[in-house]
Amino acid sequence: MKTYDAIVIGAGPGGYPCAIRLAQLKQKTVCIEKESPGGVCLNWGCIPSKALIGAAHFYHKAKDADSMGIRIGSVEVDPGKLQDWKEGIVKRLTGGVRGLLKGNGADLVMGNARIVGPRQVEVTQADGTVEKLEATKAIVIATGSSTIELPSFKFDGKQIIGAKDAVSLREIPKRLLVIGGGIIGLELGMVYQGFGSELTVVEALPDLLTGTDPECTKIVERRLLKRGATIHKNAKAAGYERLADGSISVKIDQDGKQITANVDVVLVAIGMRPNSKNLGLEQVGVTIDQRGFVPTDRSCRTNVPSIYAVGDVSGVPMLAHKATKEGEIAAEVIAGHHAEKDWVAIPGAVFTDPEIASVGLTEAEAKAKGIEISVGKFPFAALGKAMAMNETEGFVKVIADKKTKQVLGVHMVGPDVSTMISEAALSLEMAAFLEDITLTVHPHPTLGESFMEAAAHAMGAAVHIMNR
Numbered sequence: 001m002k003t004y005d006a007i008v009i010g011a012g013p014g015g016y017p018c019a020i021r022l023a024q025l026k027q028k029t030v031c032i033e034k035e036s037p038g039g040v041c042l043n044w045g046c047i048p049s050k051a052l053i054g055a056a057h058f059y060h061k062a063k064d065a066d067s068m069g070i071r072i073g074s075v076e077v078d079p080g081k082l083q084d085w086k087e088g089i090v091k092r093l094t095g096g097v098r099g100l101l102k103g104n105g106a107d108l109v110m111g112n113a114r115i116v117g118p119r120q121v122e123v124t125q126a127d128g129t130v131e132k133l134e135a136t137k138a139i140v141i142a143t144g145s146s147t148i149e150l151p152s153f154k155f156d157g158k159q160i161i162g163a164k165d166a167v168s169l170r171e172i173p174k175r176l177l178v179i180g181g182g183i184i185g186l187e188l189g190m191v192y193q194g195f196g197s198e199l200t201v202v203e204a205l206p207d208l209l210t211g212t213d214p215e216c217t218k219i220v221e222r223r224l225l226k227r228g229a230t231i232h233k234n235a236k237a238a239g240y241e242r243l244a245d246g247s248i249s250v251k252i253d254q255d256g257k258q259i260t261a262n263v264d265v266v267l268v269a270i271g272m273r274p275n276s277k278n279l280g281l282e283q284v285g286v287t288i289d290q291r292g293f294v295p296t297d298r299s300c301r302t303n304v305p306s307i308y309a310v311g312d313v314s315g316v317p318m319l320a321h322k323a324t325k326e327g328e329i330a331a332e333v334i335a336g337h338h339a340e341k342d343w344v345a346i347p348g349a350v351f352t353d354p355e356i357a358s359v360g361l362t363e364a365e366a367k368a369k370g371i372e373i374s375v376g377k378f379p380f381a382a383l384g385k386a387m388a389m390n391e392t393e394g395f396v397k398v399i400a401d402k403k404t405k406q407v408l409g410v411h412m413v414g415p416d417v418s419t420m421i422s423e424a425a426l427s428l429e430m431a432a433f434l435e436d437i438t439l440t441v442h443p444h445p446t447l448g449e450s451f452m453e454a455a456a457h458a459m460g461a462a463v464h465i466m467n468r
C-alpha cells in the first residue's frame with residue numbers, strides 16, 4: 001500500500017490548490033481525479049462559460065460599434081470556431097493544473113476514489129485496477145457538486161440539456177428555454193440570446209437571481225426584456241412534448257394557469273447538488289447534512305478528525321474562489337500551521353450583461369439585523385470612463401452603518417464590476433469606513449471612481465452627482 005501524508009480527492013479549484021499548497025509545505029501528497037483536472041470550474045463551469053460570455057460581449061460591442069463611429073460591416077458568429085477557441089483555453093488551463101501539481105511535487109492519480117477507513121482510500125482506475133492508499137495525516141474531500149436534473153426533463157444532451165452541454169453547443173438554438181432564472185441560467189441564457197436565440201426564462205420564485213440586490217437584478221432583467229426575452233416568474237416547467245417538426249412544447253404552470261412554449265432547446269439550470277454520495281463517508285462516520293453537504297469547522301475539518309472537506313461539497317456559497325480558499329486553509333492546517341475560515345464576506349459575481357457583483361450585506365439584510373444604514377449610490381451614466389466605454393447602464397451602491405460609517409456591503413451592476421468588487425471586498429476585510437474609501441485617491445478616468453463617489457454620496461459629499 002502506498003503511503004502519503006495527505007490524500008486529496010478531487011482536482012477542482014478546491015482540491016488542486018489544496019494539493020499544491022500541501023506539497024509546497026513539504027507534505028507528501030496525492031490528488032485523485034476521476035474525470036479531468038480543473039473540476040467543473042475549468043472544464044465546463046466558470047472558465048468555459050466566461051469564454052462564451054466574453055465572445056458574446058465582443059459580438060455586441062462590434063454590432064453596436066456604429067454608435068461610436070466605427071463601421072464594421074456584418075458581424076456573424078461561427079459557433080464551431082467559437083467552441084474550438086473555448087476548448088483551447090480549457091486545454092491550456094487543465095494542462096496547467098497537471099503541470100503545477102507535478103512541478104510542486106504532488107502526485108496526480110486518475111481514478112475514482114472511495115474512502116474505506118479514516119485514513120485509507122481505494123482508487124479504481126479506468127482499466128479496473130484497484131489501488132489502496134494510506135494517509136498518515138489526512139484525507140481531504142474536494143469532490144465538488146453535480147447538476148440537479150429534473151425528473152420530467154431528463155437530459156438527452158441535445159435538446160434537453162444542462163450547463164455541461166450548454167457550454168459546448170456547436171449550433172445556436174433558434175429558440176431556447178431556460179428553466180431556472182438563477183446565475184447559471186441567466187449567464188448562459190444571455191450568451192445565446194446575444195447570439196440570436198429567442199430566449200424564454202421560467203423561474204419558480206417571484207424574482208430572478210434570488211438573493212441578489214433587487215435593484216441590480218432589475219437592470220439585468222430590463223436588458224433581457226429589451227432584447228426580447230419572455231420571462232415567466234412564479235412559474236414551473238411541468239413537462240414537455242416533442243412535436244412533429246422536432247421542436248419541443250414545454251408546459252408551464254403559472255398562477256394556476258397552464259401555458260405552453262414551443263422551443264428548440266431546453267436548458268435546465270435549477271442548481272447543483274454536493275457530491276457526497278458513494279464516497280464511503282457514511283461507513284467511516286462522516287456527517288452529511290440533510291442537503292448532502294459535509295459540514296466542517298473553521299479549520300475545514302469534518303466530525304472525523306483525519307478527514308477534511310473543502311469547496312462545493314462542504315457548503316454554500318458554491319463558488320470557485322471559496323473552494324480555493326478552503327483548500328489552502330485545509331492544507332495549512334494539515335501541515336501544522338494555524339489557519340482558519342475567518343473571512344468577513346465572500347464576494348460574488350454574476351456574469352450577466354451587464355454584470356452584477358456584491359460583497360457583504362444587502363440593504364434588507366442590514367435592516368433585518370436592526371442596523372441603521374446610510375446608502376450611497378453612483379450611476380455609471382455620470383461617469384466619464386463609462387461614457388467613453390459606451391457602457392453607461394448600472395450603478396455602484398455602498399451600504400454603511402449610519403452611526404459608525406463602517407462599510408457593510410457593496411453592490412454593483414454595470415461594466416466590469418466583477419473586477420471592481422475586489423476593492424470592495426478588501427474594504428470589508430479591513431473594516432474600512434466610508435472616509436477610507438473617499439480618502440483613497442482613485443485614478444481618473446476609471447470605473448473604480450464610481451466606488452469612491454458612491455462612498456462619498458453615502459456621506460452626502462459626492463462631487464459629480466447631487467447629494468440628497
Ligand SMILES: Cc1cc2nc3c(=O)[nH]c(=O)nc-3n(C[C@H](O)[C@H](O)[C@H](O)COP(=O)(O)OP(=O)(O)OC[C@H]3O[C@@H](n4cnc5c(N)ncnc54)[C@H](O)[C@@H]3O)c2cc1C
Nearest residue numbers: 010012013014034039040045046113144311312318319320
Ligand atoms: C456553468 C457554471 C458556471 C460557473 N461559474 C462560476 C463563476 O463564474 N465563478 C465561480 O466562482 N464559480 C462558478 N461556478 C461554480 C464553480 O464551478 C464551483 O464552485 C467550483 O468548481 C467548485 O470547486 P470544487 O473543487 O469544490 O468542485 P469541482 O470543481 O466540482 O471539482 C470536484 C472534482 O472532484 C472530482 N471527483 C468527484 N468525486 C470523485 C471521486 N470519488 N474520485 C475522484 N475524483 C472525484 C470531480 O470529477 C471534479 O473534477 C460555475 C459553475 C457552473 C456549473
